[in-house]
Amino acid sequence: MVQVTVDPLSRIEGHYRVNTEVDADGVITDAQSSGLVFRGFERLLQKHDPRDAALMTMRICGVCPVCHSIAAANALDDLFGVADQVPKDALVMRNIHQGMNLIASHAVHIYVLWGPDLANPAYRDILTQYGDVGNAVWGELVGRFAPLVNQYNGTTYPAGSSYLGAIRELRRLHVGISLIAGKMPHSVLQHVGGVVYSPNFGDIQKLEAYVSETAKFVETSTLGVSPGTWIENTYRASSPQKAVNFVLERLQELLDNSLSNNDFSHSSGWGDVPLFAAFGSELIGEKLLGLPISMKMEHAGVYTDPDKIGFLSYGLFFKPEKGEGYDPTSPADSRVIPSGYMNGHLELEKFDYRKISESTAHALYIDEERDRPPWNGITVPEDNPDEIDYTRGSESRYSWSKAPHYGGIPCEVGPLARLLIMGEPLVTGLVRIFEENGYFPLNNYTRMIARMQEILVVMPELLKWISQDLEPDARVAVHTDLSMAKNSEGMGLWEAPRGALGHWITTGSDSMVTLYQAVVPSTWNLGPRNSQGIPSPVEQALIGTKISAAENALGVDYSNPLGILHTARSYDPCFACAVHTIDKTGKHSNSTIKIL
Template sequence: MVQVTVDPLSRIEGHYRINTEVSADGVITDAQSNGLVFRGFERSLQKHDPRDAVLFTMRICGVCPVCHSIAAANAMDDLFGVADQIPKDALVMRNIHQAMNYIASHAAHIYVLWGPDLANPAYHDILAKYGDVGNAVWGELSGRFMPIVNQFNGVRYPAGSSYVAALGEFRRLHKGIAIIGGKMPHTVLQHVGGVVYSPTVADIGKLISTVSETAKFVESFTLGVSPETWIENTYKASSPEKAVNFVIGRLQELLNNSLKNNNFSLSSGWGDVPLFAAFGSELIGETLLGLPVSLKLDRAGGYKDPDKIGFLSYGVFFKPENGDGYDPTSPADSKVIPSGYMNGHFQLEKFDYRKISENITHAFYLDQEMDRPPWNGVTNPEGNPDEIDYTRGSESRYSWVKAPHYGGIPCEVGPLARLLIMKEPLITGLANTFQENGYSPANNYTRMVARMQEVLIMISELLKWLRQDLQAGGKVAVHTDLSMAKSSEGMGLWEAPRGALGHWVATDSDSMATLYQAVVPSTWNLAPRNGQGIPSPVEQALIGTKISAAENALGVDYANPLGILHTARSYDPCLACAVHTIDKTGKHPDSIIKIV
């Protein structure tokens, strides 16, 4: 048995360590997911005016601040008792604000954080064995996804074309968000009772132009066909089978034209999604399309025991047709992407927020109760440095991340969970196809395809909200005052780009916050074990995965553990969100921490 530790895991948001035990034949047999930093947002909000949370919690993360501001605003709506009165245009504004951040965040993950692993030198050596086809595919992977500075085997590679182009789109979308948010990151749009700005006709026109330009990028780089064509045949397909058949048919058509001359370029129709869809999967690429080689990403990052994993969505994006107001408990029919819980056997259940709880058995926190629901949560960090040790193994405490569970079961959250629960045709069809062929339906391949598909869905929905549902100069807020929050409780359920995000708040008789708890996506995905010893989603996905590229195709390489890197990064880790600084000097008590 060999211990392989990645510390820190790079190209993520935050500070993260993964420790694994690997067998002699290169299979991961145990894993610990370590959040490395304790932060104090939950404690810092106590004794504050609760309305500060809308601005304050955005500082949890600079990549996805919008989701925190909306989750906090939703919690304030509930706390102040006005959730059922929020004007429709304010809800549409929240949709638009969030969807643009979704696209930007997903683009950053796909192209800048996760994508460069597709240009790992191990794939050069694997693909080179397959002659002209392999060399052509490597040329496309390295030519598109190579990061800005990269050199190996004495060769310095230029940054990938898709990588560089995605940076420009990320900037464009941030500028678009700033049109309505004032700035980005850490916008100033959201507030209890709605939003603080009503867009003009010119603002809406600028936003449509921004999203339309991003759609052009998607057509040129991502798909190789128009987003409308893709969406019409996948997201809007009449059945999962038709959605999968469209994609397989499109890939087969591209292959029929390209295998003659080994041309897999953008100009021949091979967008980044088709290239990944064909060559990323053993089942799709080798079995169904007859390719000689694939990266076998569908063999890694899956779940072995369906009784110990679930998929969770709180629901996101208000339905404009429902008009003013919303239900803070987030019933499935109130959101464009619905709430729901799907167990490991892919049976869907109605979402019930009362089943959410966090466990600290394997985390560096102190409490007489090991398991608490977030509306009764406690964030009391371990203060003895001798007890902060990440190396004692799976039976010990080893992370600053708590372990959330839903009815006792750890849950994957994020694009794959959302689209499975939504019964989105393409992702549902792919999951069925993998399951029927003996693969885990949730794996590194399907996780990334779901994130790609969600970008396309968001573009489609965004343009509809902007063109049809948002009224320039409309009513965007209802009146509130602090007295309305006296001795109250609030809950804000939302979905960050990375998955289910919940904020919980309670106040005293002076309307000041006495409790604030945030359970964020990377808390769900990257937790340690829970009180029953069940590993978190990422730990389960690592156990059984082979450590090296393409199922150890070149043998076991502990120095280049692509199995760990692909799997952990497939969840788009955001440890800045998942771990909640503490001042042990006592010079800066929680109650006087201010944002300046």
């Protein structure tokens, strides 16, 4: 048995360690997922004016601050008793704010945080064994996804074209957010009872132009066809089978035109999604399309025990047609992307927030109760240095991240969970076709396709909110005053790009905060084991995964553990959300610390 530890896992948001045990065949047999820094935002908010929460909690993360500000604003709407009065245009503004950030965040993950692993030299050594086809595909991978600093064997390679293009689009979307929200990151738009700015007609035209320009990048680089064509035949397909057939037929058409001249370039229609869709999967590429080689990504990051995993969505984006106000419990029919829980057998159930709990059994916190619901949560860190040790294995405490679970079951959250729960045709169809062909249906390949597809799901909705649903110079807030928050409690359920995000708040007789708890996506996906000893989603996904590229195609290489890198990064880890530091010097009380 060999211990392989990646510490820190780079190219993610925050500080994160993955420890694994690997057998002689190069298969991971055990894993511990460790957040490396204490999170203290819940303590920072104690004794604060609750209205500070929408601004302060954004500082949890610089990549997805928008979702925290909206989750906090939703919690404040509930706390102040005005959730049923929030103006329609304020809800549309929250949709637009989140929609632009979601597309930007997904693009960063796909191209900048996860995509560079496709340019790992292990794939060069695998692909180029297969002659001209392999050489051409490798040239495309490194030419599109290579990072800014990319050197091996003494050769420096330029950054990939798609990598650089995604960064340009990130900037464009951030400019759009800044137009309506003051700045990005850490916007100042969200507030209890609505938002603080109503865009004028000129702002709306500019927003539409920014998103339309990003759609051009999606057409030329990401898809190779117009987003409208792709959406009509996948997201709006009449059945999951028709959505999958469209993609397979598109890939076959591209191959028919390219195999004779080994041209897999953007100019030949090979967008980044089709290239990954064809060569990322053994089933799709080798068995269904007859390719000689693939990266076999569906074998990694799977769940082998359906009784120990679930999929959770709190629901995302308000439906403008419902008009003023919303239900803080997020019933499935109230959001564009619905709330729901799907068990490991892919059976859908109604979402019930009362089933959410967090365990500290394997986390570095002091609590006589090993499980607590977030509305009764506490955050007391372990303060004995002798007890803080990440090397004691799975039976110990090894993470500053708590372990959320839903009815006792750890849940994957994020694009794959959301699109499965909403029944999105392409992702649903791919999951079915993997299962029908004897593969585990939830894996690194379907997880990444879901993130790519969700951009296409959100983009037409975003354009509709901007061009049709948002009224210029509209009413965007209701009156509130601090007395309305006296001895109250609130819950804000929302979805970050990375998954389910909940904020819970309680106030005292002076209307100041007495409890604040944030249960964030990377706590769900990348926490430690729970109080029943069930591994978190990423731990389950790592166990059974082969350590090296393409199912150890070149043999076992402990020094280049692509199985760990692909799997852990497929969840888009954001440990800036999951863990944080606070002042321990005693020089500042909880009531005076400010984050500006």
